[in-house]
Amino acid sequence: MSYTIAEAAVRxxxxxxxxxxxxxxxxxxxxxxxxxxxHRRYTDRDLTWIELITRLRATGMPIREVRRYAELVRSGDGNEAERLALLVAHRERVETQLAEVTAHLRAIDHKIGIYEGKVEGALDLERTRSR
Amino acid sequence: MSYTIAEAAVRxxxxxxxxxxxxxxxxxxxxxxxxxxxHRRYTDRDLTWIELITRLRATGMPIREVRRYAELVRSGDGNEAERLALLVAHRERVETQLAEVTAHLRAIDHKIGIYEGKVEGALDLERTRSR
DNA sequence: CTCGGACTTGGAGTGCCCTCGAAGTCAAGC
DNA sequence: GCTTGACTTCGAGGGCACTCCAAGTCCGAG
Known part of the structure; x- marks a missing residue:
């Protein structure tokens, strides 16, 4: 089974x-x-690989590091420990990042809470006025 | 209390x-x-504001949307509902994003698990060899 | 009074990651 | 056989968010 670039794009x-x-x-x-x-013909193996690098990219790995990882995989067996180290380092960065974003989000949520109070207050005021 | 740009940068x-x-x-x-x-003199109020926009930026809000939000705040009272909508929309995007990243991370973790198996296997093999 | 360092502005440059355009080739349907 | 639309390459272009530079000003220490 193989796919044109358009099919691969959709998938x-x-x-x-x-x-x-x-x-x-x-x-x-x-x-x-x-x-x-x-014309390019993408195999299922290609698509599986693309799925992985999409995950890496979606979690913020820069292109050049994805390339390094691809180089490791390309150069065959024997460097699994290196690949593992790369992935683990990335995972740690992502987890740190997740924690930070979550913390920021909580602070923003707090801000939202304040506005919700104010907006409700304004609505109450309007209701009072229109009576 | 006010700060030079260098102090504001540190803070x-x-x-x-x-x-x-x-x-x-x-x-x-x-x-x-x-x-x-x-020379610029940053007030505590400035720093508080910068802290907020840093949180918005750190959660992925584009500069132009931060600017829109700043414009709303600048234009005074009466648009709290609009500000709230902007923040809530942002929060939702961030939450979606968090969920996606978490899902990708899990998949990467799975990959890591596979490598850990392999690397351990290799180490075992080496241990066996050196005996 | 002089020196070093921090500040100012406007504009250019950088890095990342695509994104698009031009010009040409190719395959499938009519 | 001809058209249509998807594909090819190469290279340029674009958006975003800084980041830096040049040339000049200003302040505080000695």
């Missing part, structure tokens, strides 16, 4: 432009297969 | 460059006070 949630860009930038494990006419 | 965790940039870009509630020589 991955990326644009065809972005898929070409990722490939150009060394984020894929190898060059994507081509049809006789030179 | 806010932003750089002096960024503080000037925010002011230029209309993110402050009003022009920052100046000393007789034209």
């Amino acid at each position: 991955s949630g990326l644009t065809a432009h972005t898929l070409r860009y990722y490939e150009r930038d060394g984020l894929m494990l190898s060059g994507v297969d081509r049809s006789p006419s030179g | 806010s965790g932003l750089t002096a460059h960024t503080l000037r940039y925010y002011e230029r870009d209309g993110l402050m509630l009003s022009g920052v006070d100046r000393s007789p020589s034209g």
Whole structure:
């Protein structure tokens, strides 16, 4: 089973432009297969890989680090510990980031609470006025 | 009490460059006070405001939306409902985002689990070999 | 009075990540 | 066989959020 770039775009949630860009930038494990006419043919394996790097990207990993990871995977067995270290370091960053965002969100929620009080008050006032 | 831009930078965790940039870009509630020589003097009120917009930024609100919010606050009382709507919409986006990132993180954790298995296996193998 | 360092402005530069355009090729339906 | 639309490459362009530079001013210490 293989997919055109348009199908791969739909399945991955990326644009065809972005898929070409990722490939150009060394984020894929190898060059994507081509049809006789030179059109890209994405395999399920490609899509699985794209799914992973999409997760990495969505959690804030920079392109160049995704590339480093791809290079490790590309260079075959034997560097699993390095790959693991990279992923674990990333996970830790993401968790820190999550905690920070959550804390900021709570502070914003507090602010929202204040406005809710005020807006309710204003509505009450209006109700009073219109009576 | 007032602070130079350098002090404000330390207190806010932003750089002096960024503080000037925010002011230029209309993110402050009003022009920052100046000393007789034209140097910026940040008040506690300024710092409180900067803290809020830092939280908004840290949770992913774009500069232009922070500016919209600042404009609402600047234009005085009466638009609390609008401010509230803006904040609530933002909170919802952030929560969605948090959920997505968390889901991605879990998938990455799963991947990490796989590598941990492999790396342990390799270590075992080495231990076996060296015996 | 002089020096060093912190500040000012306006505008240019940077890094990241796409995103698009131009010009050309190709495949499938009519 | 011809049109239509999807694909190709290469390179430029764009948005965002800073980040920095140049040239000049100002303040405080010695």
